[in-house]
Amino acid sequence: MTLTAPAEVLLNPLRDPQDRRLPRIAGPCGMVIFGVTGDLSRKKVMPAIYDLANRGLLPPGFGLVGFARRDWADQDFTQIVHDSVKQHSRTPFREEVWQQMASGFRFVPGDFADDVAFEQLRETIQELDRERGTGGNHAFYLAIPPSFFPDVVSQLKEHGLSQPDTGSWRRVVVEKPFGHDLESARKLNAIISEVFPPESVFRIDHYLGKETVQNILALRFANQLFEPVWNSNYVDHVQITMAEDIGIGSRAGYYDGIGAARDVIQNHLVQLMALIAMEEPVSFDAHSLRVEKQKVLRSLRTPSRLDLHTSRGQYTAGWAGGQKVPGYLQEEDIPRSSTTETFAAIRLDIDTRRWAGVPFYLRTGKRLGRRVTEVAVMFKRAPHLPFDAAETEELGQNALVIRVQPDEGVTVRFGAKVPGTAMEIRDVNMDFAYGGTFVESSPEAYERLVLDVLLGDPPLFPQLEEVELSWQMLDPIIDYWADHGKPDPYESGTWGPRSAVEMLARDGRVWRRP
Amino acid sequence: MAIELTDTTASEIAAALLTERRKAGSPAMGMVLTLVVVTDEGDHYDAIKVAKSVSREHPSRILGIIRRPNRGAASLHAEVSIGGSGSSGETVIARLSGELARHSESVVLPLLLPDSPVVAWWPRKAPDDPAEDPIGALAQRRITDCAASGTTASKTLLTQAVNYSPGNTDLSWTRLTPWRALLAAALDQYPARIRSGRVEAERNNPSADLLIAWLWSRLRVDVERTFSKGPGLTSVVLSTGGGDIEICRPGGRLAHFTIPNSPNRPVALKRRETAELLAEELRRLDPDDVYADTVHALCRLAGKTAKADVPQTGKRRTSTSTRAQTAKHSQTASSR
Ligand SMILES: NC(=O)c1ccc[n+]([C@@H]2O[C@H](COP(=O)([O-])OP(=O)(O)OC[C@H]3O[C@@H](n4cnc5c(N)ncnc54)[C@H](OP(=O)(O)O)[C@@H]3O)[C@@H](O)[C@H]2O)c1
Numbered sequence: 001m002t003l004t005a006p007a008e009v010l011l012n013p014l015r016d017p018q019d020r021r022l023p024r025i026a027g028p029c030g031m032v033i034f035g036v037t038g039d040l041s042r043k044k045v046m047p048a049i050y051d052l053a054n055r056g057l058l059p060p061g062f063g064l065v066g067f068a069r070r071d072w073a074d075q076d077f078t079q080i081v082h083d084s085v086k087q088h089s090r091t092p093f094r095e096e097v098w099q100q101m102a103s104g105f106r107f108v109p110g111d112f113a114d115d116v117a118f119e120q121l122r123e124t125i126q127e128l129d130r131e132r133g134t135g136g137n138h139a140f141y142l143a144i145p146p147s148f149f150p151d152v153v154s155q156l157k158e159h160g161l162s163q164p165d166t167g168s169w170r171r172v173v174v175e176k177p178f179g180h181d182l183e184s185a186r187k188l189n190a191i192i193s194e195v196f197p198p199e200s201v202f203r204i205d206h207y208l209g210k211e212t213v214q215n216i217l218a219l220r221f222a223n224q225l226f227e228p229v230w231n232s233n234y235v236d237h238v239q240i241t242m243a244e245d246i247g248i249g250s251r252a253g254y255y256d257g258i259g260a261a262r263d264v265i266q267n268h269l270v271q272l273m274a275l276i277a278m279e280e281p282v283s284f285d286a287h288s289l290r291v292e293k294q295k296v297l298r299s300l301r302t303p304s305r306l307d308l309h310t311s312r313g314q315y316t317a318g319w320a321g322g323q324k325v326p327g328y329l330q331e332e333d334i335p336r337s338s339t340t341e342t343f344a345a346i347r348l349d350i351d352t353r354r355w356a357g358v359p360f361y362l363r364t365g366k367r368l369g370r371r372v373t374e375v376a377v378m379f380k381r382a383p384h385l386p387f388d389a390a391e392t393e394e395l396g397q398n399a400l401v402i403r404v405q406p407d408e409g410v411t412v413r414f415g416a417k418v419p420g421t422a423m424e425i426r427d428v429n430m431d432f433a434y435g436g437t438f439v440e441s442s443p444e445a446y447e448r449l450v451l452d453v454l455l456g457d458p459p460l461f462p463q464l465e466e467v468e469l470s471w472q473m474l475d476p477i478i479d480y481w482a483d484h485g486k487p488d489p490y491e492s493g494t495w496g497p498r499s500a501v502e503m504l505a506r507d508g509r510v511w512r513r514p
Numbered sequence: 515m516a517i518e519l520t521d522t523t524a525s526e527i528a529a530a531l532l533t534e535r536r537k538a539g540s541p542a543m544g545m546v547l548t549l550v551v552v553t554d555e556g557d558h559y560d561a562i563k564v565a566k567s568v569s570r571e572h573p574s575r576i577l578g579i580i581r582r583p584n585r586g587a588a589s590l591h592a593e594v595s596i597g598g599s600g601s602s603g604e605t606v607i608a609r610l611s612g613e614l615a616r617h618s619e620s621v622v623l624p625l626l627l628p629d630s631p632v633v634a635w636w637p638r639k640a641p642d643d644p645a646e647d648p649i650g651a652l653a654q655r656r657i658t659d660c661a662a663s664g665t666t667a668s669k670t671l672l673t674q675a676v677n678y679s680p681g682n683t684d685l686s687w688t689r690l691t692p693w694r695a696l697l698a699a700a701l702d703q704y705p706a707r708i709r710s711g712r713v714e715a716e717r718n719n720p721s722a723d724l725l726i727a728w729l730w731s732r733l734r735v736d737v738e739r740t741f742s743k744g745p746g747l748t749s750v751v752l753s754t755g756g757g758d759i760e761i762c763r764p765g766g767r768l769a770h771f772t773i774p775n776s777p778n779r780p781v782a783l784k785r786r787e788t789a790e791l792l793a794e795e796l797r798r799l800d801p802d803d804v805y806a807d808t809v810h811a812l813c814r815l816a817g818k819t820a821k822a823d824v825p826q827t828g829k830r831r832t833s834t835s836t837r838a839q840t841a842k843h844s845q846t847a848s849s850r
Contacts, residue, residue, distance in 0.1 A: 014733075020798060
């Protein structure tokens with residue numbers, strides 16, 4: 001059912017572009033979550049929905065449908081959401097917000113092969129349109145293993161759920177991994193695009209929803225200070241790191257056979273790199289941003305000697321952060337012979353005028369020294385130093401570090417005189433940290449992304465093209481690794497294998513300790 | 515930990531701030547604005563607490579100014595502290611006695627952060643013309659709260675409206691944001707021509723006055739004012755040819771949202787804490803042009819001439835002319 005809108009269509013007189021207090025509230029709509037019992041739904045998606053409601057950004061009458069193979073009634077589902085919200089939401093629990101949301105909860109029990117269940121889903125959605133005024137607008141969130149995407153998507157089509165009535169929309173939300181190589185990514189996309197047009201497919205890379213990542217664009221394009229030095233004249237190289245201190249935990253089934261490069265480099269790190277390296281977009285709309293990101297991805301060059309300029313590792317038992325931890329091969333459900341890498345580092349070059357000769361080093365791993373994600377732009381040394389060598393012995397390279405998590409902010413590193421000495425120069429930090437993470441208005445990545453899905457606002461979602469281009473880059477590296485034995489061991493709690501250090505040493509460089 | 519400075523000067527206060535910051539081991543300043551809180555002995559505790567909690571989102575130097583004109587000789591006492599309430603900002607509470615109370619800007623000026631914006635906030639009683647106030651004149655954003663003047667709130671609001679200068683806002687306007695957002699969303703969903711409106715609230719509710727003025731300035735229809743026991747705003751109705759759009763919030767928390775041809779839906783519409791209101795104010799520090807239009811409309815409806823009856827800012831279209839209206843304004847806003 002769609003709303004029978006009055007014949008004359010007027011511009012909304014209550015809206016004014018100058019009125020920047022008014023938030024964008026999603027129009028009437030609902031969301032269907034497949035896999036409500038999973039980690040992703042309980043820890044991220046449902047809490048984000050609550051936080052949005054709490055901030056007044058969900059439409060009145062928002063409907064939330066859970067789908068799972070459980071013999072539950074609506075109330076049982078409500079309880080699950082309640083627990084997840086209480087435990088994981090960012091904003092305080094408010095009874096009236098909960099009441100507003102809870103009256104829109106519905107549960108549909110069933111398996112993905114179950115026609116009856118999907119028929120019931122269709123009826124439930126229609127009922128929501130009738131009783132809650134969701135207007136035929138629904139997003140399907142696939143918080144399930146990708147192997148089930150084909151089943152669910154074809155069921156949605158079969159039961160007429162993917163096809164919106166005129167004036168309404170249907171969207172599908174998928175999470176990484178977007179395939180495990182170029183071919184599987186294309187296959188996965190073929191399945192989805194058979195049912196949903198490209199503009200209705202929202203791929204979530206939650207890094208792009210982070211405030212600090214969006215701040216990269218502000219830093220680069222709102223200032224005069226940085227852009228002039230943002231090129232090969234001044235930049236020596238760039239290091240992009242995403243390090244985790246934890247092991248694989250309970251994700252053995254997912255992780256083994258996938259590994260660090262596919263899990264993190266293909267999506268998060270390549271996206272970060274694109275934002276750091278891209279040219280200024282003509283505007284910040286989805287299309288202009290994509291054009292610029294794609295240009296970067298298209299000009300990526302992988303090293304010609306993969307043995308010299310990539311590194312992979314696997315953590316071994318050791319002490320990490322004061323705890324004795326097992327090695328990867330001793331983790332539960334991991335085959336003793338696994339060659340899955342838990343650390344990956346690669347050098348990438350960008351063949352453009354701006355970046356020629358400036359290597360980008362990307363690294364990620366589990367059980368590393370600490371949990372940190374950052375981008376470090378390392379500058380060249382000054383061409384001439386009017387000081388004695390001894391005076392500048394402690395002077396390193398100037399650096400601009402964008403700290404993505406946990407301690408979000410920006411650090412600038414430069415040389416300054418050591419007080420009290422004749423002329424001794426040493427590196428100092430200038431730090432910027434904006435606001436607290438405990439503030440209601442500083443949204444979590446998933447909030448931002450879920451809201452953008454409901455608003456139909458696509459700039460922060462990678463398109464198929466970007467996904468394909470990054471697989472194209474990564475596939476040869478992964479293939480090479482597959483043919484060349486085992487990953488190099490590294491002790492848990494350290495910064496990765498020796499081969500990673502050597503990889504940079506060959507270029508005369510060292511990894512920052514983030 | 516606060517440092518107490520008695521019989522002090524602004525430069526001693528500035529030195530104390532610097533010492534404290536260095537002692538805490540973090541001499542860097544991430545602060546983005548100076549927030550001057552003009553308060554009094556009775557209210558400063560709550561006001562500073564609110565300001566500090568907002569400082570988590572907008573790291574600020576907070577200058578609490580307490581004026582005590584009737585207390586003896588001119589003297590300045592101050593408490594200086596950094597951090598607290600999870601904020602990284604700095605807080606100074608300055609008590610200005612005697613003749614100094616009339617020259618408070620001489621204490622404030624040397625303590626402003628370099629370059630960054632200055633916001634003045636009067637949590638309770640505000641000057642009739644904040645932009646002309648010596649402290650207000652130092653600020654680019656001046657935040658008042660007419661609702662704090664109780665039974666004379668509507669009158670206070672009108673005074674503020676007449677004296678509006680770019681950069682002024684009032685928390686009774688901030689309180690309206692969720693209502694305005696919902697009303698705008700209602701018209702997104704049901705884009706009909708509005709024939710008339712009605713705003714129901716308790717007596718002396720300046721937010722209701724502003725809402726009427728806003729609706730009138732945007733829709734150009736009669737907006738009736740009716741009264742209830744509150745709390746605050748209790749309902750807004752916009753009538754269309756196809757039925758009423760209605761938001762009704764009887765208990766101050768949960769509202770009902772109705773648009774024609776659609777089911778009635780509950781929506782959370784809680785009255786917000788002062789800290790949330792202040793945080794919203796600090797998110798944007800340029801003049802609020804929509805508020806400017808709204809107070810102009812309020813003046814017109816009341817038959818008053820606004821002081822600054824000139825085009826607002828260069829970038830903005832000229833706001834609706836505010837020639838004095840002879841039209842009577844009783845409880846019904848008259849249309850053209
Ligand atoms: N967790 C994260 O933070 C995260 C981050 C990025 C991407 N992802 C991706 O998001 C997706 C979901 O992740 P997750 O961590 O939530 O996984 P999960 O905890 O394993 O949950 C998977 C969900 O799928 C359901 N499911 C599995 N097989 C099913 C079947 N045959 N029929 C019906 N339901 C079935 C499960 O329901 P049962 O309870 O009935 O088994 C469960 O609700 C995956 O694609 C994952 O790669 C997750």
